[in-house]
Amino acid sequence: MSEMTYEPLMVEPAGVPRGRAMIERADWAARAYAKYDVATVNRIVDAAASALAARAQEFARDAVAETGFGVVEHKVLKNVACSTGIVDAYRGQDFVSPEIDDVNKIVAIPRPAGVVLALTPSTNPVATVSFKIILALMTRNAIIISPHPMAKKVCSAAAKAMAEAAVAAGAPDGIIQIVEDPSIPLINALMTDERTDVIVATGGSPVVRSAYRSGNPAIGVGPGNVPVLVDSTADIQKTAARIIESKAFDNSILCTNESVVIAEEAIADKLLSAFAREGAYVLKDEERDAIRNTVFPEGHFNIKMVGKDAVWIAEQAGLKVPAKTRVLVAPFDLVVPEEPFAHEKLCPVLGFVRVPTAERGIDIARAILRITGAGHSAAIHSANPDLIMKFSAAVPVLRVSVNVGNSLGASGIQTNLPTTMTIGTGFAGRSSVGENLQPKHLINYTRLAYNSDVREVMPAFAGLNPWVAPAGPVPAYPTASNDRNNAQVPAPIHREPISQDVAELRDEIRKLIVEELHALIKN
Amino acid sequence: MTQEHVAAPEFDYGLFSYDSKEQMLDKSKEFWNPGKTQFWIDSGVPLVIDRREEYFIYDMSGKRLIDAHLNGGTYNLGHRNPEVVQAVTMAMQHFDIGNHHFPSLARTALAEALIKTAPAGLSKVIYGSGGGEAIDIALKTARHATQKRKIVSIIKAYHGHTGLAVGTGDDRFSKLFLSDRPEEFPHVPFNDLEAMEDALRGRDVAAVIMETIPATYGFPLPNPGYLEAVKVLCEKYDALYIADEVQTGLMRTGELWGITKHGITPDILVTGKGISGGLYPIAAVLATEKAAGWLNEDGFGHISTFGGAELGCIAALKTLEICSREETRSMVHYIADYVGKRLAEVQATYPDWFVGIRQNGVILGLEFAHPQGAKYVMRHLYENGVWAIFSTLDPRVLQYKPGILLKPEVAEEMLDRTELAIGKAYAEIRNERRS
Ligand SMILES: Cc1ncc(COP(=O)(O)O)c(C=O)c1O
Numbered sequence: 001m002s003e004m005t006y007e008p009l010m011v012e013p014a015g016v017p018r019g020r021a022m023i024e025r026a027d028w029a030a031r032a033y034a035k036y037d038v039a040t041v042n043r044i045v046d047a048a049a050s051a052l053a054a055r056a057q058e059f060a061r062d063a064v065a066e067t068g069f070g071v072v073e074h075k076v077l078k079n080v081a082c083s084t085g086i087v088d089a090y091r092g093q094d095f096v097s098p099e100i101d102d103v104n105k106i107v108a109i110p111r112p113a114g115v116v117l118a119l120t121p122s123t124n125p126v127a128t129v130s131f132k133i134i135l136a137l138m139t140r141n142a143i144i145i146s147p148h149p150m151a152k153k154v155c156s157a158a159a160k161a162m163a164e165a166a167v168a169a170g171a172p173d174g175i176i177q178i179v180e181d182p183s184i185p186l187i188n189a190l191m192t193d194e195r196t197d198v199i200v201a202t203g204g205s206p207v208v209r210s211a212y213r214s215g216n217p218a219i220g221v222g223p224g225n226v227p228v229l230v231d232s233t234a235d236i237q238k239t240a241a242r243i244i245e246s247k248a249f250d251n252s253i254l255c256t257n258e259s260v261v262i263a264e265e266a267i268a269d270k271l272l273s274a275f276a277r278e279g280a281y282v283l284k285d286e287e288r289d290a291i292r293n294t295v296f297p298e299g300h301f302n303i304k305m306v307g308k309d310a311v312w313i314a315e316q317a318g319l320k321v322p323a324k325t326r327v328l329v330a331p332f333d334l335v336v337p338e339e340p341f342a343h344e345k346l347c348p349v350l351g352f353v354r355v356p357t358a359e360r361g362i363d364i365a366r367a368i369l370r371i372t373g374a375g376h377s378a379a380i381h382s383a384n385p386d387l388i389m390k391f392s393a394a395v396p397v398l399r400v401s402v403n404v405g406n407s408l409g410a411s412g413i414q415t416n417l418p419t420t421m422t423i424g425t426g427f428a429g430r431s432s433v434g435e436n437l438q439p440k441h442l443i444n445y446t447r448l449a450y451n452s453d454v455r456e457v458m459p460a461f462a463g464l465n466p467w468v469a470p471a472g473p474v475p476a477y478p479t480a481s482n483d484r485n486n487a488q489v490p491a492p493i494h495r496e497p498i499s500q501d502v503a504e505l506r507d508e509i510r511k512l513i514v515e516e517l518h519a520l521i522k523n
Numbered sequence: 524m525t526q527e528h529v530a531a532p533e534f535d536y537g538l539f540s541y542d543s544k545e546q547m548l549d550k551s552k553e554f555w556n557p558g559k560t561q562f563w564i565d566s567g568v569p570l571v572i573d574r575r576e577e578y579f580i581y582d583m584s585g586k587r588l589i590d591a592h593l594n595g596g597t598y599n600l601g602h603r604n605p606e607v608v609q610a611v612t613m614a615m616q617h618f619d620i621g622n623h624h625f626p627s628l629a630r631t632a633l634a635e636a637l638i639k640t641a642p643a644g645l646s647k648v649i650y651g652s653g654g655g656e657a658i659d660i661a662l663k664t665a666r667h668a669t670q671k672r673k674i675v676s677i678i679k680a681y682h683g684h685t686g687l688a689v690g691t692g693d694d695r696f697s698k699l700f701l702s703d704r705p706e707e708f709p710h711v712p713f714n715d716l717e718a719m720e721d722a723l724r725g726r727d728v729a730a731v732i733m734e735t736i737p738a739t740y741g742f743p744l745p746n747p748g749y750l751e752a753v754k755v756l757c758e759k760y761d762a763l764y765i766a767d768e769v770q771t772g773l774m775r776t777g778e779l780w781g782i783t784k785h786g787i788t789p790d791i792l793v794t795g796k797g798i799s800g801g802l803y804p805i806a807a808v809l810a811t812e813k814a815a816g817w818l819n820e821d822g823f824g825h826i827s828t829f830g831g832a833e834l835g836c837i838a839a840l841k842t843l844e845i846c847s848r849e850e851t852r853s854m855v856h857y858i859a860d861y862v863g864k865r866l867a868e869v870q871a872t873y874p875d876w877f878v879g880i881r882q883n884g885v886i887l888g889l890e891f892a893h894p895q896g897a898k899y900v901m902r903h904l905y906e907n908g909v910w911a912i913f914s915t916l917d918p919r920v921l922q923y924k925p926g927i928l929l930k931p932e933v934a935e936e937m938l939d940r941t942e943l944a945i946g947k948a949y950a951e952i953r954n955e956r957r958s
Pocket of ligand 1: 595654681682684767768795
């Protein structure tokens with residue numbers, strides 16, 4: 001039997017030094033990648049995205065198994081949307097080459113952040129990992145992922161698959177790394193390390209706030225709590241279908257999922273009936289109270305409910321609902337902080353309040369966002385542009401989905417907003433970014449500016465490009481200097497764009513998304 | 524009792540203090556080593572290392588130097604690496620040097636870790652307190668295993684200055700102490716396979732001992748296939764192959780052990796210097812089951828009180844773990860790539876002065892076109908904030924050994940300073956030649 005005889009010293013928890021080593025490696029990788037040309041970058045981005053998309057199904061299944069959240073088929077959709085989907089959305093855009101403005105005599109040279117530290121949530125684990133990796137690769141950044149501990153296995157597998165594909169396509173070694181065993185001290189060490197150039201934090205408010213407190217540049221996004229106004233001009237059938245589909249999507253674990261429906265009294269009953277036809281179960285008063293106690297015991301959201309299906313949640317409350325129930329609708333009267341149903345619900349329980357007029361509904365939407373979700377998103381279903389304008393101007397959010405489900409609307413999958421897993425909540429939401437997170441947020445530009453005097457002519461910069469394709473693996477394998485000719489360098493790297501079957505697979509997958517989106521919209 | 528106000532000494536180190544650097548150097552000559560102390564003063568490198576952290580050392584004067592010598596890799600992980608410091612400090616609450624007579628917790632743990640990361644076939648570990656002792660152990664082990672006495676080494680090899688090791692090296696150090704024994708320690712020219720075969724042909728050789736890249740000789744690189752062929756000759760003539768990895772191990776070549784880049788499984792491998800983490804002396808010999816037979820025959824055959832001191836084992840365990848990390852290997856590849864490319868650019872500027880770059884990973888020998896060229900460069904490097912040493916056995920060549928955890932910005936600064944110093948040394952030599 002050994003008994004340590006010493007007083008415990010101040011010791012850094014295991015894993016912290018390893019985290020620092022990852023940053024140092026990322027620093028080298030980022031410096032190398034910042035010199036790459038656009039063609040190579042595109043090849044790398046395609047390779048990484050295809051590697052994820054090819055295993056979208058497997059990762060979706062593993063994510064649900066590991067976290068217990070969400071719906072496999074919906075995660076497949078998100079995994080594809082956040083890998084090849086994102087790449088397609090930005091295809092043709094160039095975040096690498098200098099941009100020349102001959103009129104103003106300014107040339108803007110993209111300058112990557114360097115080392116991006118990405119904190120990713122348990123709710124959309126693989127999709128967010130993939131999304132942030134793709135953004136980092138497009139903008140020539142190195143990225144270190146710190147996944148939510150509940151989803152660390154599947155996130156590691158996904159990040160490694162993307163890293164391998166990226167490096168095989170010519171990316172610098174270590175360009176994508178993932179913390180396999182995240183812990184609070186380790187995350188703190190990574191966040192506060194001065195070699196971390198920017199933190200992109202998605203997760204609960206504490207994570208986001210501590211990212212901002214770290215002293216490093218941070219892009220953090222706050223929680224949502226989405227109010228949905230339905231007025232008497234709305235097409236009730238379509239509206240009900242869209243809301244229920246969206247609320248049921250991945251069992252409501254997108255932060256963009258609907259929280260409370262605010263229905264104009266004139267159409268409220270009709271809307272509830274339509275909800276029921278779409279697979280929602282409208283709770284009676286006692287049932288609603290039982291659900292409230294189960295989902296918000298002692299008034300606090302029970303995280304066991306996150307991403308669970310409606311039938312299971314009803315069972316936990318001792319209720320039997322039809323087996324096909326996708327959403328539980330909970331009617332209540334008063335939108336105030338002490339009413340749990342007025343808070344964010346990352347599960348398919350949908351609040352429902354009635355208002356005498358649409359104008360009154362705007363006030364209620366504001367009341368919901370006073371509780372949480374400022375800066376995030378809201379939705380409106382209406383045929384009245386005047387009301388839509390008033391609503392959008394009055395509610396403190398930065399995106400309003402109109403006549404579309406908010407889950408996939410605000411995240412740009414069913415609207416033309418930039419597709420994202422990271423919703424900037426702007427000043428109202430205490431964030432530095434108000435748009436959907438997109439590649440441009442991970443670069444700065446160096447602008448070279450000529451004398452504005454017309455006599456000072458800016459010569460032609462077209463065709464000048466400081467970036468080059470790497471000549472081989474980066475870094476080169478350290479072969480002895482007297483043996484470089486017949487060096488046994490590890491197998492030469494793959495240089496074709498992407499192989500035939502991957503291309504086919506991507507077409508296949510693209511078709512799949514389109515079909516799924518159609519199905520979603522048709523319903 | 525009157526209170527006299529005494530000025531605090533300028534250099535106060537707790538248990539001792541000095542009034543000035545001059546005083547310190549005087550005492551160094553008086554009580555310690557006058558020859559060595561004077562040598563550095565005369566060489567224009569009056570360095571007395573005071574503060575040290577990461578890859579920086581500070582002279583008593585406060586002058587900062589980037590350490591690109593690292594004492595042959597002793598400070599591979601930087602000076603006072605915080606992880607190793609923490610491990611050893613923690614361990615000191617429980618362990619001490621240990622008792623070399625008994626089975627030991629830390630010695631066994633380190634032995635297991637070494638064997639798990641070593642080239643296949645090596646299966647036993649024997650400890651020394653320094654590289655030289657470990658080399659002696661390796662030579663004794665080979666003699667026992669083969670029941671032969673001769674040890675073949677390379678002309679200008681350096682394996683340490685202990686009893687047997689000194690015989691494998693340059694005459695300068697053995698003759699001084701009347702320790703040269705040419706009959707037992709034949710030396711053959713490096714990269715000369717014929718000479719090697721001639722030395723082995725009599726089948727009376729216990730072992731060939733080889734630095735994977737001879738450090739003190741200025742890192743001349745083995746010709747492609749040379750080491751491999753030596754290993755084959757060893758097999759042919761029943762001699763063991765001893766890989767001295769004291770300077771080439773621990774990821775310096777971009778692989779944990781340099782010898783694995785040659786695909787060679789040595790019969791015996793020696794590690795020292797860096798394995799200590801720069802904090803607690805330790806060295807180790809790794810041997811195959813066949814070579815290490817004496818451990819069964821007489822386990823007390825080699826006795827060393829401090830060999831494998833348990834605190835050293837802790838330092839070594841942590842060091843080995845850090846060196847084996849995927850991140851570390853990746854960084855070494857980046858550093859080697861960067862340093863190599865920058866130096867090639869410098870070489871292009873001074874093609875008839877800076878005439879060669881010998882490189883394998885972050886092991887570099889820089890050749891200059893003057894018999895004492897590296898001494899000039901060393902002095903200008905010192906003046907410009909970099910510490911790197913000339914090769915004792917070939918002073919044309921500068922040993923240039925950047926750290927394996929070097930940060931990019933320090934690497935850049937080191938190269939900026941190096942480029943300047945190489946230029947200044949060139950100017951000085953040209954002036955001398957002109958006048
Ligand atoms: C290759 C090699 N082997 C062995 C030794 C001896 O090590 P130590 O000085 O610890 O006795 C050295 C020291 O410089 C060395 O460079």
